[in-house]
Amino acid sequence: MEVSNAVSATSAGRTSRWRRLADPPWARVRRMLALARERIESLPYDYPPAVIIGADLALLVITGAAVIQRHSYFPSPLPLIAMATAFLPIPLFAIFGVMPHPAILKGSALLSCALFLLQPVSADFAPFVLVVVAGEVAAVASRGLTIGFALLAIAELVAFDLAGHVQWGDTGQRLQGLPMYVLGIILGVFVGVMLQYQRRFLYQERENQAIRANHAADEERRRIAREVHDVIAHSLSITLLHLTAARRALQTDDDVTEAVDALVDAERLGRQAMADIRRTVGMLDAGPALRVPEPSAADIDELIGDFRRAGLAIDYHRTGDLTVVEGAVGHALYRIGQESLANVAKHAPGNAATVRLDVSTERAALMVTNPLPLGPARHGDTGMGVRGMRKRTELLGGTIIAGAADDAWLVRAVFPLGSSACSTIATTLTGLLRIKPQEDM
Structure with missing residues (x-):
C-alpha cells in the first residue's frame, strides 16, 4: 500500500511538472511573476512590491545605459560583469534565499560602479547606480x-x-559631473529616509488602530455588561417579590389563587428576562435579523406596572410628551428607572418609592426616591448598577445624582433634548478628547 502511494505521488509530481512545461510561455511568465511577487511580499521591509520593482527597473535602465555607453570597449566583458554585479542581490535572494541585507546592497553597488568606472566615458550613467542604491539602503x-x-x-x-581613471596603463579623463553625482547620492538618501519614515508612520498608525479597536471592544463589553446587569437585576428583583408573595399567600392565607397569579407573573417576567438577555447577547452578532427594539421611555409605564404587581408600592407621576425623547435617551431613562427600582426592592423591601418623569422640549428628567432602610448606612455607591447609571448619563451629556439625601435615597437623572443635547454632547466629547479625569458627582 505504501509503495503504491509513493508511486502515485511520484507520477502525480511528474505529471504536474510536464503540465507546467507544456503550458504556453505567457502562463509560465505569469507564474514566475506571481512567485516573484510572493517572495517580495515576504521581505521584512513591508514595502509594496511596486516600489521595490520600480527601484530595480530604474537600476536596470541605468546599468543598461552605462553598458551601451561603453560600446567602444567591445569585446571587453567588463560592462556586462558590472551590470550583473549590480543585480547580484536578486539571484542570491531568488535562488538561495539570501535576504537582501543592506551590506549586500552596498557591496554590490560599490563594486558595480567601480567596474564601470574602470572604463570611463563622457556623461557617464554609471554613478547613478550609487544614487539608486543609496535610496534603497x-x-x-x-x-x-x-x-x-x-x-x-x-x-x-x-x-x-x-586618479584620472587610470586603466591598463593609459591615463583616462577625469570624472565629469562629480558635484552632480554627489548631490544625487544625497538626494537618494533623502528619498530613502522619507520612505523609511513613511513606513514607521504606517506601523504607528497600525498600532494606534489596534489600540482604538481594543478600546472600542472594551467599551462594547462594558456596555453589554451593563445591559446584562440591568436585565438580570430587574428580573430577579421582581421575580423574588412574586415568589415571596406566593409563599406568603400559601403559608399565611392559604390562598392558592393569589399564589398562582404571583407565580404566573414570575414566569412571565422570567421569560421576558430571557428574551432581553438573548437580545443583549445578540448585540455581539452583526446579523440584522437578531436586532429587536430596545426598551425606551414609552416602556417606563409598563415597568412601573411590573413592580407594582410584584408588591412594590410606587407613587408614579409623569408629565410631558414621551415622543420627543430620542431612542438613546429613552433607553437610558428606562434602564436608570429599572436599576433604581430594583435597588429599592433589594435594599429597602417594604418601603414605598416615588417616581417622577418630567419631559419638555428641552430636557427629560427622571427622579426616583425611597426612604432609607433601618440599620447601618451603606458605604458609598460602589455598586456596578450606580456606576452603570453614571456611565450612561455621561455618554449622553446628561447629569445624575445618586445618593442619600434627607433620610431618603435619591436618584435624579437629567438629559438635554433637541439642540441643547447636541451642544452638551459636543462639550462632553471635547472633554473626553482632552483626556481630562472625570470626577464623580
Whole structure:
C-alpha cells in the first residue's frame, strides 16, 4: 500500500511538472511573476512590491545605459560583469534565499560602479547606480549604515576622479559631473529616509488602530455588561417579590389563587428576562435579523406596572410628551428607572418609592426616591448598577445624582433634548478628547 502511494505521488509530481512545461510561455511568465511577487511580499521591509520593482527597473535602465555607453570597449566583458554585479542581490535572494541585507546592497553597488568606472566615458550613467542604491539602503537600514554608505559612495567617486581613471596603463579623463553625482547620492538618501519614515508612520498608525479597536471592544463589553446587569437585576428583583408573595399567600392565607397569579407573573417576567438577555447577547452578532427594539421611555409605564404587581408600592407621576425623547435617551431613562427600582426592592423591601418623569422640549428628567432602610448606612455607591447609571448619563451629556439625601435615597437623572443635547454632547466629547479625569458627582 505504501509503495503504491509513493508511486502515485511520484507520477502525480511528474505529471504536474510536464503540465507546467507544456503550458504556453505567457502562463509560465505569469507564474514566475506571481512567485516573484510572493517572495517580495515576504521581505521584512513591508514595502509594496511596486516600489521595490520600480527601484530595480530604474537600476536596470541605468546599468543598461552605462553598458551601451561603453560600446567602444567591445569585446571587453567588463560592462556586462558590472551590470550583473549590480543585480547580484536578486539571484542570491531568488535562488538561495539570501535576504537582501543592506551590506549586500552596498557591496554590490560599490563594486558595480567601480567596474564601470574602470572604463570611463563622457556623461557617464554609471554613478547613478550609487544614487539608486543609496535610496534603497536609506529606506531599509539604520541611520549609521545609511550615512556610512553615502560617504563610501562619495569617496569612491572622488577617488576615481582624482586618479584620472587610470586603466591598463593609459591615463583616462577625469570624472565629469562629480558635484552632480554627489548631490544625487544625497538626494537618494533623502528619498530613502522619507520612505523609511513613511513606513514607521504606517506601523504607528497600525498600532494606534489596534489600540482604538481594543478600546472600542472594551467599551462594547462594558456596555453589554451593563445591559446584562440591568436585565438580570430587574428580573430577579421582581421575580423574588412574586415568589415571596406566593409563599406568603400559601403559608399565611392559604390562598392558592393569589399564589398562582404571583407565580404566573414570575414566569412571565422570567421569560421576558430571557428574551432581553438573548437580545443583549445578540448585540455581539452583526446579523440584522437578531436586532429587536430596545426598551425606551414609552416602556417606563409598563415597568412601573411590573413592580407594582410584584408588591412594590410606587407613587408614579409623569408629565410631558414621551415622543420627543430620542431612542438613546429613552433607553437610558428606562434602564436608570429599572436599576433604581430594583435597588429599592433589594435594599429597602417594604418601603414605598416615588417616581417622577418630567419631559419638555428641552430636557427629560427622571427622579426616583425611597426612604432609607433601618440599620447601618451603606458605604458609598460602589455598586456596578450606580456606576452603570453614571456611565450612561455621561455618554449622553446628561447629569445624575445618586445618593442619600434627607433620610431618603435619591436618584435624579437629567438629559438635554433637541439642540441643547447636541451642544452638551459636543462639550462632553471635547472633554473626553482632552483626556481630562472625570470626577464623580
